[in-house]
Structure formats: C-alpha cells, structure tokens
Amino acid sequence: xxxxxxxxxxxxxxxxxxxxxxxxxxxxxxxxxxxxxxxxxxxxxxxxxxxxxxxxxxxxxxxxxxxxxxxxxxxxxxxxxxxxxxxxxxxxxxxxxxxxxxxxxxxxxxxxxxxxxxxxxxxxxxxxxxxxxxxxxxxxxxxxxxxxxxxxxxxxxxxxxxxxxxxxxxxxxxxxxxxxxxxxxxxxxxxxxxxxxxxxxxxxxxxxxxxxxxxxxxxxxxxxxxxxxxxxxxxxxxxxxxxxxxxxxxxxxxxxxxxxxxxxxxxxxxxxxxxxxxxxxxxxxxxxxxxxxxxxxxxxxxxxxxxxxxxxxxxxxxxxxxxxxxxxxxxxxxxxxxxxxxxxxxxxxxxxxxxxxxxxxxxxxxxxxxxxxxxxxxxxxxxxxxxxxxxxxxxxxxxxxxxxxxxxxxxxxxxxxxxxxxxxxxxxxxxxxxxxxxxxxxxxxxxxxxxxxxxxxxxxxxxxxxxxxxxxxxxxxxxxxxxxxxxxxxxxxxxxxxxxxxxxxxxxxxxxxxxxxxxxxxxxxxxxxxxxxxxxxxxxxxxxxxxxxxxxxxxxxxxxxxxxxxxxxxxx
Amino acid sequence: xxxxxxxxxxxxxxxxxxxxxxxxxxxxxxxxxxxxxxxxxxxxxxxxxxxxxxxxxxxxxxxxxxxxxxxxxxxxxxxxxxxxxxxxxxxxxxxxxxxxxxxxxxxxxxxxxxxxxxxxxxxxxxxxxxxxxxxxxxxxxxxxxxxxxxxxxxxxxxxxxxxxxxxxxxxxxxxxxxxxxxxxxxxxxxxxxxxxxxxxxxxxxxxxxxxxxxxxxxxxxxxxxxxxxxxxxxxxxxxxxxxxxxxxxxxxxxxxxxxxxxxxxxxxxxxxxxxxxxxxxxxxxxxxxxxxxxxxxxxxxxxxxxxxxxxxxxxxxxxxxxxxxxxxxxxxxxxxxxxxxxxxxxxxxxxxxxxxxxxxxxxxxxxxxxxxxxxxxxxxxxxx
Numbered sequence: 001x002x003x004x005x006x007x008x009x010x011x012x013x014x015x016x017x018x019x020x021x022x023x024x025x026x027x028x029x030x031x032x033x034x035x036x037x038x039x040x041x042x043x044x045x046x047x048x049x050x051x052x053x054x055x056x057x058x059x060x061x062x063x064x065x066x067x068x069x070x071x072x073x074x075x076x077x078x079x080x081x082x083x084x085x086x087x088x089x090x091x092x093x094x095x096x097x098x099x100x101x102x103x104x105x106x107x108x109x110x111x112x113x114x115x116x117x118x119x120x121x122x123x124x125x126x127x128x129x130x131x132x133x134x135x136x137x138x139x140x141x142x143x144x145x146x147x148x149x150x151x152x153x154x155x156x157x158x159x160x161x162x163x164x165x166x167x168x169x170x171x172x173x174x175x176x177x178x179x180x181x182x183x184x185x186x187x188x189x190x191x192x193x194x195x196x197x198x199x200x201x202x203x204x205x206x207x208x209x210x211x212x213x214x215x216x217x218x219x220x221x222x223x224x225x226x227x228x229x230x231x232x233x234x235x236x237x238x239x240x241x242x243x244x245x246x247x248x249x250x251x252x253x254x255x256x257x258x259x260x261x262x263x264x265x266x267x268x269x270x271x272x273x274x275x276x277x278x279x280x281x282x283x284x285x286x287x288x289x290x291x292x293x294x295x296x297x298x299x300x301x302x303x304x305x306x307x308x309x310x311x312x313x314x315x316x317x318x319x320x321x322x323x324x325x326x327x328x329x330x331x332x333x334x335x336x337x338x339x340x341x342x343x344x345x346x347x348x349x350x351x352x353x354x355x356x357x358x359x360x361x362x363x364x365x366x367x368x369x370x371x372x373x374x375x376x377x378x379x380x381x382x383x384x385x386x387x388x389x390x391x392x393x394x395x396x397x398x399x400x401x402x403x404x405x406x407x408x409x410x411x412x413x414x415x416x417x418x419x420x421x422x423x424x425x426x427x428x429x430x431x432x433x434x435x436x437x438x439x440x441x442x443x444x445x446x447x448x449x450x451x452x453x454x455x456x457x458x459x460x461x462x463x464x465x466x467x468x469x470x471x472x473x474x475x476x477x478x479x480x481x482x483x484x485x486x487x488x489x490x491x492x493x494x495x496x497x498x499x500x501x502x503x504x505x506x507x508x509x510x511x512x513x514x515x516x517x518x519x520x521x522x523x524x525x526x527x528x529x530x531x532x533x534x535x536x537x538x539x540x541x542x543x544x545x546x547x548x549x550x551x552x553x554x555x556x557x558x559x560x561x562x563x564x565x566x567x568x569x570x571x572x
Numbered sequence: 573x574x575x576x577x578x579x580x581x582x583x584x585x586x587x588x589x590x591x592x593x594x595x596x597x598x599x600x601x602x603x604x605x606x607x608x609x610x611x612x613x614x615x616x617x618x619x620x621x622x623x624x625x626x627x628x629x630x631x632x633x634x635x636x637x638x639x640x641x642x643x644x645x646x647x648x649x650x651x652x653x654x655x656x657x658x659x660x661x662x663x664x665x666x667x668x669x670x671x672x673x674x675x676x677x678x679x680x681x682x683x684x685x686x687x688x689x690x691x692x693x694x695x696x697x698x699x700x701x702x703x704x705x706x707x708x709x710x711x712x713x714x715x716x717x718x719x720x721x722x723x724x725x726x727x728x729x730x731x732x733x734x735x736x737x738x739x740x741x742x743x744x745x746x747x748x749x750x751x752x753x754x755x756x757x758x759x760x761x762x763x764x765x766x767x768x769x770x771x772x773x774x775x776x777x778x779x780x781x782x783x784x785x786x787x788x789x790x791x792x793x794x795x796x797x798x799x800x801x802x803x804x805x806x807x808x809x810x811x812x813x814x815x816x817x818x819x820x821x822x823x824x825x826x827x828x829x830x831x832x833x834x835x836x837x838x839x840x841x842x843x844x845x846x847x848x849x850x851x852x853x854x855x856x857x858x859x860x861x862x863x864x865x866x867x868x869x870x871x872x873x874x875x876x877x878x879x880x881x882x883x884x885x886x887x888x889x890x891x892x893x894x895x896x897x898x899x900x901x902x903x904x905x906x907x908x909x910x911x912x913x914x915x916x917x918x919x920x921x922x923x924x925x926x927x928x929x930x931x932x933x934x935x936x937x938x939x940x941x942x943x944x945x946x947x948x949x950x951x952x953x954x955x956x
Contacts, residue, residue, distance in 0.1 A: 372800040379796050383789040390782040397779050400772040407764055410917050532808035539815050547946045554939035561932035568928050571921035
C-alpha cells in the first residue's frame with residue numbers, strides 16, 4: 001500500500017521541530033540513534049508528490065537539509081501552501097514544550113520516552129506524508145478533540161520545500177511493498193528497502209485465568225530507521241490492541257485509514273487459558289497468529305504509519321508497558337464504535353453540502369461493498385465447514401475399508417482394500433489442507449476487509465466532523481461579528497477591543513478549519529484510492545495462491561490414484 | 573455398466589429356456605419415469621440368437637413378483653440353498669421425498685436424485701438372475717421380459733425369502749450350532765462381513781453427501797461473486813470485478829470436479845459396495861434357511877427316537893426326507909458359496925479398477941484446466 005502514498009520531500013530546516021533526539025521510542029534511549037540515521041534514508045516508501053498514487057516512483061523524500069540537524073523528521077508533508085509558512089514559524093517555536101507536556105500528559109503509560117518520542121514521532125512520521133500539509137504533529141496531538149493549540153499545531157505544514165529532489169534512494173518496486181503485505185517471508189529481492197514481519201511461536205505464559213499467549217514478532221529489514229537488520233520481540237495480544245489505539249488516536253482524525261486489529265475472543269482465549277489442548281484451541285491460536293501477522297504487515301505497509309515511532313517501538317522495544325484500556329477494542333466494541341461513527345456520519349450527511357460528489361459515491365460504494373463481503377464471507381465459511389466434514393467422513397470411511405480389508409480372505413483383495421484405506425487416509429489429509437486453505441486464503445481475507453471497510457467509513461466520518469467544525473466556526477464568527485456590530489452601535493469601546501480580537505481569532509480559525517477540511521478531503525481521497533488498489537492487489541495474490549493450492553491438491557490426487565490403480569488391477 | 577455381470581458369470585452367459593434365450597449383456601434398465609404415483613422402469617433385452625428386441629415397462633411390484641416366482645418352484649431340489657441375486661429395496665412414494673428419506677429406504681441407491689444409480693442396480697439384478705444356471709431357466713422370465721402387461725400385483729405369495737418377523741425362535745435358530753465345519757466358518761465370516769460391508773457402505777454415503785454439499789456450496793459462492801459485480805467506473809473497482817469473475821470461474825471448476833468425483837464414488841464404487849453388501853445379506857438368508865432345515869432335521873431325528881413303534885416307520889420316512897433335502901441344500905449351498913466368494917472378488921476388482929481409472933481421469937482433467945487458468949492468471953498479473 002505504500003505505493004500510493006504521496007509523500008513529499010521533507011520540509012526544510014525551518015520547519016519543524018526537528019527534535020534532535022534519537023528516537024526514544026526505541027526504548028533504549030542510549031541507543032543514541034544518530035539523528036541522521038533516521039533522516040538519511042527515508043523509509044523506502046515511495047512518495048509521490050501530490051499525484052494520485054498510480055505509479056510510485058521512488059522518490060525519496062527526505063532531504064536533509066544540512067543545516068537542519070533534525071533533518072529527517074519532519075517531513076511533515078511537503079507543505080506546499082505558502083500561506084502556511086508564516087504560521088510555521090510560530091508553531092515551531094512554541095510547540096516544543098507543548099508537545100512534550102502534552103505527550104507527557106497524554107501518555108502516562110509511557111513515561112520514559114514520552115517526551116522524546118512524541119517529538120520524534122511527529123518528526124519522524126513526516127517524511128512520508130502527502131503533500132497536503134499533512135501534519136506530523138498530528139501524532140503529537142493526543143486528544144481527539146481538537147482544540148486550538150492542537151489544531152494549530154497540526155496545521156503546521158512543514159513547509160515543503162518541495163524539492164522533489166528525490167534522493168532516490170532505492171527504487172523499491174511498488175510490488176515489494178505490496179508483496180510484503182501479502183507474502184510472508186518470501187521475497188529476497190535485491191531491493192534494499194525491505195521490511196518483513198513474521199509472527200511465530202505462540203507460547204502460553206502463566207497459568208489459569210491470568211495466562212496469556214506471547215507471540216514472537218520478528219522483523220527483518222534494511223531500513224535504516226531501525227536499530228538493526230533483524231530483531232525479535234515478544235508481544236501479547238493486548239499490545240497489538242494498544243498499538244492500534246495509539247495509531248488510531250493520532251492518525252484517524254486526519255483521515256487515514258488505520259488498519260483495525262483482529263478481534264478479541266473471550267471464548268477462544270478462555271479455552272487456551274484453561275489449558276484445553278484440543279484442535280480447536282490450536283486452530284484458534286493459529287488463526288490469531290496469522291491475523292496478527294497480517295495486521296502488522298498492513299500497518300507497516302502504510303507509508304505514514306510506518307514512520308510512527310509507536311510502530312517502531314512496537315517492533316523493536318524489548319518490553320512494552322502493558323496496554324490498558326483496550327476494552328474498547330473487542331470485536332463487538334469495535335463494531336459499536338464504528339456504528340456510532342457511521343450513525344453520526346449519516347446524520348451529518350444530510351446536512352453537508354457535498355461539493356465533491358466523489359465522496360458521496362464512494363461512501364455508497366463502501367456500503368454496498370460491505371454487504372457483498374459479508375455475503376461472500378458467509379458463503380465461504382459454509383464451504384470451509386463442508387470441507388472439514390468431508391475430511392472427517394473420509395477418515396471414517398478409510399477406517400471401515402481397513403477393517404473390511406483385514407476380514408477378507410482373498411489376499412490380493414485384502415491388500416487392495418488396505419491400500420484403498422491408505423489412499424483415503426491421505427485424501428483426508430488433502431481435504432483438511434484444502435479446507436484450511438479456503439479458510440485462510442479467503443474467509444480470513446474477507447473478514448479482514450470487512451473490518452478495514454469499517455476503518456474506511458471511519459475516515460469519511462472524520463472528514464464529516466472536520467467539515468462540521470468548520471461550519472460551526474463560521475457560525476461563531478458570524479455571531480462575533482454581529483456582536484461587534486452591536487457593540488459599535490451601543491458604543492462601548494472597551495468591549496469593542498475584545499470583540500475585535502475575538503473576531504480575528506475566529507477568522508483565523510475559520511481559515512484554518514477550512515484548510516483542515518481541504519486537507520482531510522485530499523487525504524481521504526488518497527487513502528481510499530490506495531485502499532482500493534491494495535485490495536485489488538491482495539485479492540489477486542490470494543486468488544493466485546488459491547489456484548496454486550487447488551492445482552497442488554489435484555496433482556497429489558493424481559499420484560495417489562496412479563499408485564492405487566495397479567493394486568486394483570491385481571485383484572484376482 | 574461398470575460391473576460386467578456377463579464377465580463374472582462365466583457359467584451361463586446365455587441361457588436357454590426352451591427356446592427363449594436372452595443375451596445377458598443386452599439386458600438394460602434404461603430409465604425411470606415418474607407416472608402418477610409410481611415409478612416405471614423401461615426394461616430392454618435382446619433375444620439370442622434371433623436378436624429380437626423387447627422393451628417393456630415395469631414397476632417395482634413386477635420385480636418383486638419375479639423374485640417371488642423364482643423362489644417358488646418345488647420341483648428343484650435344494651432350491652433353498654441358492655443365494656438369490658439381491659433385489660434393491662422398494663422405492664418410496666416420491667411425493668414427500670427428501671434425501672434423508674430416500675437414503676433411509678434405499679441406502680446408497682437413494683443418493684441419486686435421477687434414479688440413475690437405482691436403475692443400474694435393477695439392471696444388475698436382472699442380469700444376475702438371467703445368467704444364473706438354475707434361476708435363469710425359470711419360465712417366468714419369458715413373461716417378465718416380453719409381456720406388455722406387467723405381471724406384478726398378483727397377490728403376494730409368500731416366497732421362502734420372506735423372513736419378515738424375526739421371532740425369538742428364529743433368532744435362536746440363527747445361532748444354532750452347525751454340524752459342518754465349512755458352514756460353521758462360513759456363517760461366522762458372513763456374519764462379520766455383512767456388518768462391515770454395510771458399515772462401509774454407510775460411510776461412503778456420508779462421503780458422497782458431503783461432496784454433493786460442497787458442490788452446492790461452490791455454486792453459491794460462484795453466484796454470490798457474480799451478483800457482486802456491477803458496472804464500474806473507476807479502474808480499481810474494475811480490476812476487482814474482473815478478479816471476482818475470475819474467481820467465480822475457478823470455483824465453478826471446483827464444483828464440477830466435485831460433482832464428477834461424487835458421481836464416480838456413487839455409481840462405481842458405491843454400486844459395487846452396495847451389490848456386495850446386499851449379496852452378503854442374501855447369503856445370510858440362505859444360510860438361515862439351511863440352518864432352519866438343520867433344526868427341522870434334528871427335531872425329526874429326535875422325534876424318530878422317541879416315536880412309538882407304530883409311528884416309527886412314518887417318522888423314519890419324514891426323517892429321511894428331510895435328511896435328503898438338507899443334503900441337497902447343503903450341496904447347492906456349498907457351490908453357491910464358492911461362487912459368491914469368487915463373484916465378490918471379481919466385483920471388487922472390476923469396480924475398484926474402473927473407479928480408480930475414472931477418478932484418475934477426473935483429477936487429470938481438472939488439473940489441466942487449473943493449470944491453464946493459473947498460467948493465464950499469471951500472465952494477467954504481469955501485464956498489469
């Protein structure tokens with residue numbers, strides 16, 4: 001998915017807060033990450049300036065202005081609008097402390113790195129932003145409700161000195177990024193910007209109801225922003241939920257589609273905790289492991305999210321503070337959240353004067369797609385169940401045949417029947433594999449996308465909210481003006497001054513919110529396009545995999561039949 | 573016909589019944605037609621050597637009548653020792669037929685909605701009857717194959733085959749110790765084979781049903797994919813639609829494959845297993861008849877011993893008669909049993925070979941179609 005992101009070369013020096021610190025998110029501050037390391041090699045994600053992501057050219061976005069010690073980070077989106085520049089200066093100066101305090105306040109869970117990380121996060125993530133002044137500070141903003149200081153900061157469009165000068169670092173083919181998502185350890189391409197994530201070794205830790213599964217998250221990468229080329233950490237399910245929550249807080253409000261995590265399952269986990277060693281709990285663990293893997297792969301495939309220090313920390317840091325408050329993210333909870341958002345959106349839609357019909361149409365498409373995916377998912381699940389049944393029935397049949405064979409006097413017939421029993425046993429295995437394949441190739445894929453569509457709806461919702469805020473600001477401005485007029489008429493000069501100040505303040509807000517709205521609209525557009533491309537890519541890969549597995553099954557069958565035929569003929 | 577009866581029955585391929593000879597391999601039950609409330613089967617046969625063709629409509633009752641007639645003749649010594657070719661179960665009234673009911677009534681033969689499998693079973697039955705050395709000589713065959721009006725409906729004469737009520741006595745008789753080791757062994761082995769073969773057949777039924785279900789589910793999957801494809805404007809959506817249609821095609825291939833595999837399982841392996849299973853039941857019945865005769869004989873002997881001198885001569889006659897009958901039955905039974913053993917092996921050989929060949933063929937075909945699709949898909953991939 002990275003391919004489609006538009007990233008603009010990082011803004012230049014004046015911009016931003018290039019916090020000079022090494023990314024504390026890594027947890028080991030002593031790691032002393034070189035300021036420049038982070039900068040110099042941008043995540044391979046190619047960014048395109050502005051263009052709708054069609055072709056990714058490996059543009060490097062980060063230019064590291066030599067003067068800027070903080071180099072890399074900011075790339076907060078090439079901010080093209082000159083208008084912003086003025087503001088930047090302000091923003092840049094103030095925020096530091098601000099960010100820190102906020103961050104510190106907002107993230108009690110992460111005391112240590114908090115200060116640093118936030119700053120870093122903002123800076124680091126920028127590289128890959130769309131040229132819309134997508135603002136890196138967004139990450140720094142902790143609260144969802146945007147109030148002015150925050151919004152201002154967000155606004156900070158790092159001046160994009162658009163130097164498209166791409167320091168083309170590596171032309172990683174778009175395919176690579178996509179493949180990273182779809183295929184696991186596959187590609188050893190010469191491509192330097194690789195990031196492979198795999199989740200392995202689920203292990204039960206602890207006992208009884210406090211037990212949990214720990215998964216090994218292994219990363220292999222050539223990206224310079226990481227400490228080493230390959231590393232492994234242990235994570236538990238709530239860590240993943242925590243990561244989602246952090247990313248969602250930071251990015252969802254800017255219209256990004258943040259991939260949702262797999263769902264909580266009380267039943268599944270209870271079985272595991274209780275220590276039931278049966279195939280269904282093994283299946284549950286495997287299903288979850290695969291889902292977590294896909295989740296992480298999607299996260300890192302998103303160019304902006306990859307830059308988020310939380311993501312890096314998640315992958316690299318040895319111990320993560322326990323994520324609390326992950327209740328909201330149980331399957332049902334997540335859905336509720338989305339539904340509430342959708343309701344709010346639908347209420348607003350009526351009022352919104354949609355200037356761009358594209359959004360309306362897209363939302364419709366998303367709705368109907370959701371329905372279609374759900375139908376498909378149901379149908380595939382039924383297919384999977386039948387296959388499982390077939391596997392069981394074949395095994396039982398095989399046993400019967402074996403017994404028949406052993407009761408048979410005629411030697412050749414007896415042998416043939418035993419052989420038949422074996423063939424059927426092997427077929428049972430094949431059926432089992434095919435059921436598994438159907439499941440993981442399609443059923444889970446469909447489930448993932450149903451959840452992802454929820455995220456898409458969420459970003460439309462965010463856009464609505466932004467629009468609403470803009471409208472509300474306009475209303476307030478109008479009121480302030482009216483107030484001023486009244487005061488003028490009533491001739492109260494002392495209050496007048498205040499009124500004028502307020503008007504100025506609100507005029508600024510209106511402009512800013514409008515810009516926000518434009519920005520988020522563009523982001524949403526891009527995200528949706530990227531999502532669709534990604535979806536098509538994903539499905540294509542899965543269909544390919546499925547075809548291959550079907551073919552493999554048939555070829556195995558051919559072998560078995562060919563081996564059995566002489567036995568059958570030899571019966572005499 | 574997968575199982576070639578004429579190949580198996582090398583003893584009497586064409587039967588001569590005072591001028592009426594039928595070519596066994598020409599006997600066909602081609603279809604089942606639903607007329608009013610019952611099923612009518614079209615039975616065809618060709619005379620030998622005149623090559624005269626006969627086609628008649630027969631209902632199941634007609635087959636039943638035939639079976640009973642075969643059991644009737646008194647003149648043939650040891651008739652009770654014959655293992656009669658098994659007739660499939662009576663088809664149920666098909667108004668309220670669910671697959672469950674059909675399977676309950678007909679076993680494996682109920683799996684096929686089109687009655688094709690059932691017709692094949694009837695066909696085999698007729699071929700087996702006609703090619704039987706003794707049974708094939710029965711005059712009723714002529715009227716069965718040639719008379720336009722079906723003979724059935726003649727009030728059920730109870731043939732010796734009827735053993736409907738398993739009274740307690742009968743069960744005791746069944747377990748009666750045998751005098752002859754050969755028969756003792758055969759009864760034991762038959763008993764276990766009946767059980768095992770029946771179990772195997774039932775499990776095959778489960779497999780075939782699941783395969784039929786998978787084919788149906790594939791159909792749904794494919795249809796749903798199709799329904800989701802609409803006119804698309806933008807390129808990404810178009811790609812996705814193309815993919816959906818492609819997947820739909822692939823799923824149809826899977827569906828067809830399953831249908832074919834299930835059919836082979838049913839009409840080849842299933843039919844063979846079903847025949848063997850019913851034959852074993854038939855053998856069981858024959859053995860029971862013989863045991864009953866043994867019990868009768870032993871009873872008569874006892875009576876003779878106990879008899880008062882006045883009755884002794886009479887008792888002796890009775891005893892001698894039943895002894896003779898028992899001997900005849902046993903002799904014939906021995907031959908029939910050996911024949912059955914042979915037939916069983918041959919049925920398995922033919923049907924396992926044919927089944928394997930067909931499944932292999934199906935797998936090869938599917939494999940080649942899938943390969944083509946995969947190749948095309950990969951090319952599509954690289955051009956995008």
